[in-house]
Amino acid sequence: MKQRSFKVGKRVYSNPAVVDLVELHGEVSQDPEEIIRHLARNEIADARNYGLSGPPFDPRILASIMGIQPKESKQLIHSKDAELQPIGKDNRNLIIKYNPDKPKTRQNFSIAHEIAHTLFPEYRDQYKAHHKIGKFNPDSEVEFLCDLGAGEIIMPAPEFNRDIEKMGISLKSLERLSKRYNASLEATANRMITTNLDYCALMVLGYSYKPSELRQIENAKNQPKMKLRVQYSIPSKYFFTYIPKHKSIEESSPLYEVSVTRNPFQGNIIFNFTNPALDTYAEAIALPGTHNADFDSRVLVFLF
Ligand SMILES: [Zn+2]
Structure with missing residues (x-):
């Protein structure tokens, strides 16, 4: 067959x-x-x-x-x-x-x-x-x-690739390119990573429960707390650390602040859910969310 x-x-x-x-x-x-x-x-x-x-x-x-x-x-x-x-x-x-x-x-x-x-x-x-x-x-x-x-x-090649070669990958170039190509921030970030022109990864976080918690919620009185979790990640060709889906971000992480204040973040962050732990420079920005008010915010992160 x-x-x-x-x-x-x-x-x-x-x-x-x-x-x-x-x-x-x-x-x-x-x-x-x-x-x-x-x-x-x-x-x-x-x-x-x-x-x-x-x-x-x-x-x-x-x-x-x-x-x-x-x-x-x-x-x-x-x-x-x-x-x-x-x-x-x-x-x-x-x-x-x-x-x-x-x-x-x-x-x-x-x-x-x-x-x-x-x-x-x-x-x-x-x-x-x-x-x-x-x-x-x-x-x-x-x-x-x-x-x-x-x-x-x-965002076709060669124009888009040329722009990335000139501007590199950063929040600043993300905002510029999203305007230039009439594309959303998220679509632009996805396209930026797939050019494979830089050593970085994209991670998008959103508020949700763990899949196992969802089953628990159905019959539990004490509902678990929704956390900021990895919705998906895309590595460029040369980014070798595997970022697992659904992993939660520690509450002390500056990424929580990005989701609440909606102010961008640039600086070093340590992620303990990768193996080995990832200590890296990151740039993050809040995205418009998809559902209800309190946990509406999503966060887009570039890891370098
Ligand atoms: Zn379709």
């Missing part, structure tokens, strides 16, 4: 859409991340001949050049942000409907994410899949790859 899952580095892929993608583009790479970046770059390169320019790069223009009609809509069915809708005879044409009430940066990323879906073979069968854009959740393979592709579309 044909093998329908494979491993690249630490990541295992088993989603049929991803397996098909690698089978179809095996000559490019065996790594679906490389393939999606490559395909997104090809679309951008083609579109430049038809007038796409930037920064900022407008994914609506890219979509139009690709024959996909971008359309504002307040009646989205599968997503709060954007979705693909096949139309016309045999569903041959596509519309990207997007929510005009979202911030511009989020609209841009959502549209680019939908464009990335069309880079997959057989995407027309999958367009109803539940989308969670901007969460960068590696558990959902296709969504993770579409977020990667979206980053490449909004």
